[in-house]
Amino acid sequence: MTRPHHFGVTVTDLDRAVEFYRHTFDLDAVERFSVSGAAFADGVGVEGATGRFAHFVLDGARIELVEYDPAGPARDDPTVNRPGATHLGLAVDDLDAFYADLDPTVETISEPRTTESGTRILFVRDPDGTLIEILEP
Structure with missing residues (x-):
């Protein structure tokens, strides 16, 4: 059975993003952790990738904020009606x-x-x- 687990948002500065989500939506981060290693880098398809994570829980699903190293390029146009926009x-x-x-x-x-x-x-x-x-x- 498929059910929601998390909704991921890639950020450039995890601490700034956590503060924004806490302040704007009155959320508390329940978990902060880092992930690295070959399995992670292979799994996300980014050579040498590491990630710093923060999770907020809302009605059983999580909002996952992740800061990657190395960071990728910024999106050129995040307009909601573009295919692939989220x-x-x-x-x-x-x-x-x-x-x-x-x-x-x-x-x-x-x-x-x-x-x-x-x-x-x-x-x-x-x-x-x-x-x-x-x-x-």
């Missing part, structure tokens, strides 16, 4: 309250909007430009 989706009970409490330094795509389906959405970017959809179903 985003992380997080639900909140009150999107307007979340938006009102959002640190003004956090980049947003727009103010909260209500879609045709009735779902309220807000897209923000983490410090590396990863899109995060905040929604109120």
Whole structure:
């Protein structure tokens, strides 16, 4: 049976990313660890790769932040409609309250909007430009 385990986000600075996710989404990192060695490098397909990780647990699934060494090139265009684009989706009970409490330094795509389906959405970017959809179903 397939079930969610984690959703991975590659970051350039793990400590900065952990602080952003903690502060913006009121999360606590439950686990921090490093991985290296030939099996890891072969498994991720990056010669000599090592990784520093932090996990946040949400309803049984994890958000996994990982900083790789060596780091790869930055994405040229993280726009959500590009094939292969990804985003992380997080639900909140009150999107307007979340938006009102959002640190003004956090980049947003727009103010909260209500879609045709009735779902309220807000897209923000983490410090590396990863899109995060905040929604109120």
